[in-house]
Amino acid sequence: MNLLQEATEFITSCYQExxxxxxxxxxxxxxxxxxxxxxxxxxxxxxxxxxxxxxxxRNSNRCIGRLxxxxxxxxxxxxxxxxxxxxxxxxxHMNYATNHGRxxxxxxxxxxxxxxxxxxxxxHQLIRYAGYQTEAGIIGDPxxxxxxxKCIELGWEPKYGKFDILPIVIQVNDNVPKLFELPKSSxxxxxxxxxxxxxxxxxxxxxxxxxxxxxxxxEIGGLRYTAAPFxxxxxxxxxxxxxxxxxxxxxxxxxxASCMGIDTKSSISxxxxxxxxxxxxxxxxSFREDGVSIVDHHTAAQQFKxxxxxxxxxxxxxxxxxxxxxxxxxxxxxxxxxxxxKNDIVKPNYFYQPKPYSKEK
Ligand code: ARG
Numbered sequence: 001m002n003l004l005q006e007a008t009e010f011i012t013s014c015y016q017e018x019x020x021x022x023x024x025x026x027x028x029x030x031x032x033x034x035x036x037x038x039x040x041x042x043x044x045x046x047x048x049x050x051x052x053x054x055x056x057x058r059n060s061n062r063c064i065g066r067l068x069x070x071x072x073x074x075x076x077x078x079x080x081x082x083x084x085x086x087x088x089x090x091x092x093h094m095n096y097a098t099n100h101g102r103x104x105x106x107x108x109x110x111x112x113x114x115x116x117x118x119x120x121x122x123x124h125q126l127i128r129y130a131g132y133q134t135e136a137g138i139i140g141d142p143x144x145x146x147x148x149x150k151c152i153e154l155g156w157e158p159k160y161g162k163f164d165i166l167p168i169v170i171q172v173n174d175n176v177p178k179l180f181e182l183p184k185s186s187x188x189x190x191x192x193x194x195x196x197x198x199x200x201x202x203x204x205x206x207x208x209x210x211x212x213x214x215x216x217x218x219e220i221g222g223l224r225y226t227a228a229p230f231x232x233x234x235x236x237x238x239x240x241x242x243x244x245x246x247x248x249x250x251x252x253x254x255x256x257a258s259c260m261g262i263d264t265k266s267s268i269s270x271x272x273x274x275x276x277x278x279x280x281x282x283x284x285x286s287f288r289e290d291g292v293s294i295v296d297h298h299t300a301a302q303q304f305k306x307x308x309x310x311x312x313x314x315x316x317x318x319x320x321x322x323x324x325x326x327x328x329x330x331x332x333x334x335x336x337x338x339x340x341x342k343n344d345i346v347k348p349n350y351f352y353q354p355k356p357y358s359k360e361k
Contacts, residue, residue, distance in 0.1 A: 006222025007032050007042060010348065014051050014221075041114055043078070044220065050074040052220030053107045053228070056348035058311075062324035064300050064336070065232050067307035068105060072230075075108040083170040083178040086110060086119060090126060090168060090229065094186040097231050098210050101188065103293035107230035112223040119227040120356050122147070122169035122177060126212035126229055127187050130164040140164060142248055150357045154179055163189075163206055170227075171356060190290050192244075194282040199259050205252065207239045207283070209292045215355070220348040230350075233293035235300045240280035241328040252279060276329060297327035301334035319344045 001009075008029050015025045035042040044052065058069040073096070077089045089108055097106040110119050124147065131144035138145060140162050148166065152158050156167050156179055165187055171177035188209035194200035214229035244250045254264055256275040263269045287294035295303070304325070311318045320341030331337045 001222070003041070003222040004033055004036055006347075007036070010052065010221030011048070014048060014055070017055075018047075018051065041112075041223070043112075044223065046076050049076060049078075049109055049220060049225075052348045053109065053218060053230070056218055056220065056350050057230075059319065059346045059349045061319050061321040061341070061343055061345070063232075064235065064297075064304045064325050064327070065295070067303040067310070068232070069307075072105040072107060075106065077108050078111045080110055081117060081119070081172065083172055083175075083180075086121075086170050086172075086227065087168055087178075087180040090121075091183065091186050093229060093231075094126060094182075094210070094212065097212070098186065098188050101209065101290060101292040103210055103231070103233040105230075105232045107218075107228060109218065109225050110227040111225075113217075113226045118173055120171045120353075121214040121227050121229060122150070122171060122356055123166065124213070124215045126168065126214050126231075127182070127208040127210065128166050129162070129208075130158070130166050132158060132160055134160075141243075141250065146358065151179065162204075165208070177356075188292065190286050190292055192282050192286045194278060195285045197259070197278065197282075200256075200278075200282055203252065203255065203259075205244060205250075205282075207234075207243065209234075209287070211238070213350075215353065216350040217353045218348070218350055226353060228350075233295065234287070235295050235297055235327070236280055236284045236287070237297050237327050237329055240283035241276060244279060244283075245276060280329060297329065298333065301327065301336055305335055317342070319346055 011028050012025055032042045053074050054070050054072055057072060058066055060066065075089065075093060080086055080089050093106055093108040097104050111117055128144055129141040130148040131138055131140040131142050132148060133145050139160055144166065151167055151169060154169065154177060165182060168180040168182060169177050189206050190209055192205040192207065210231050211234055212229055212231040218225040218228040242249065244252045253272050253275040256279055257264050257271040260275060260278065262271040262274055264271045284294060284296055308318050321343045322341045325336050325341065327334060
């Protein structure tokens with residue numbers, strides 16, 4: 001499909017959902033056709049990108065949190081072009097979204113990719129912990145090793161801690177990317193402790209409060225917003241059953257099990273499962289006690305059920321990626337496990353884009 005066809009499709013469905021008239025649709029499409037004719041691209045009206053960003057969330061097949069798709073705040077920053085201005089807008093986004101723990105789903109939209117302008121945020125998430133490959137093994141988050149090396153190459157000073165927040169790396173056009181250090185006041189973190197096990201805090205685990213994805217492209221009506229960071233709040237298992245538990249991440253289950261005094265020699269003791277449950281209890285307990293928004297996977301699944309019902313009432317199909325929608329612990333306790341989902345890609349949507357720094361590329 002060419003740009004005008006993509007635009008026509010988006011405008012038609014957007015305007016129909018918003019109960020606009022056929023005349024408004026036709027007028028807008030001919031205006032866009034003229035603009036494309038004249039300059040080879042077009043721009044969205046503010047309400048169009050706001051709606052497009054929300055629908056892109058609604059169409060995100062891997063996301064269990066989609067009930068809240070129409071309650072997202074859009075910061076329209078399409079006038080912002082320099083690295084410094086982009087960084088300032090990022091900090092504004094983080095402060096608004098963090099909201100002292102009462103997290104608000106938010107997206108900031110920078111200019112779309114054109115022949116003249118192209119911006120990328122190199123970070124996978126705006127807050128992420130560094131990972132260092134050393135002779136004694138990896139320190140920190142193994143999933144950040146390659147990006148951390150890039151940051152060091154670009155002049156960042158490594159600290160060799162387990163939870164060092166990485167700098168923001170912003171590239172405009174083919175310029176050398178610029179690095180920015182986030183202010184401490186914008187990176188809320190939660191220290192993980194357990195409601196009953198006093199020894200748990202001695203593991204000195206923590207995680208950041210807000211997941212802010214910054215490397216995906218938002219595609220609306222044929223335009224690609226290559227810098228459009230967005231956030232929701234965490235589901236506990238993302239931290240407790242993956243980030244801190246996966247063998248190729250922080251790999252904490254063996255240590256937690258041994259602190260619990262369970263036999264880790266034999267897998268039939270189910271030591272991994274027992275440790276996993278306590279770690280996840282600790283994550284939910286700590287976020288809750290600190291007043292930082294988080295949802296457990298049972299509640300999230302119920303909310304997703306409500307989303308499915310609301311979508312069907314609106315006459316829309318829910319697409320989904322089953323392998324991603326089921327939570328990584330006790331999946332069969334949720335309704336999602338017990339039914340199939342069609343993994344069709346509907347636009348607007350958020351897409352992976354090639355890493356600007358990767359060896360593979
Ligand atoms: N799974 C990712 C992480 O653990 C975050 C993905 C987005 N999550 C969300 N709740 N919006 O950091």
